[in-house]
Amino acid sequence: MDEQVRTGGCLCGAASIRLKGQPTRVGICHCHDCRRTSGSAFVCFAVWPRSSYEDTGNLHTFAGRSFCPTCGSRLVSLREDEAEVMIGSLDQAPSNLIPDYELWIGRREPWLLNLELAVQFEHDWEPRKN
């Protein structure tokens, strides 16, 4: 089976990312921090195993969120075992990644519809680690 490879990067092109295979989950978050750091009403992200993620360029990190210091594009949150990628940083649009879950729904703008295909959470949800 051919493994899908997705590429992406920041607005100015100084940083790029590369992801192998399918994400383990896709989420939407309406929390205060996601609103602030994105400057938007919510963020949509996809999570890959850390070993499936590569980047080039000089990313800076604040509070676990990495971004291009030149253009400010927020790309990824790297954890020891996972890479949580902002799907807007991917080259392909639409990404065709479909959210499995939605966080902090109490902060969702009222004009956004409840995504029926996504499991809804009042606050955070951390998947169980094996």
Ligand SMILES: [Zn+2]
């Ligand atoms: Zn940039």
Ligand SMILES: [Zn+2]
């Ligand atoms: Zn959030």
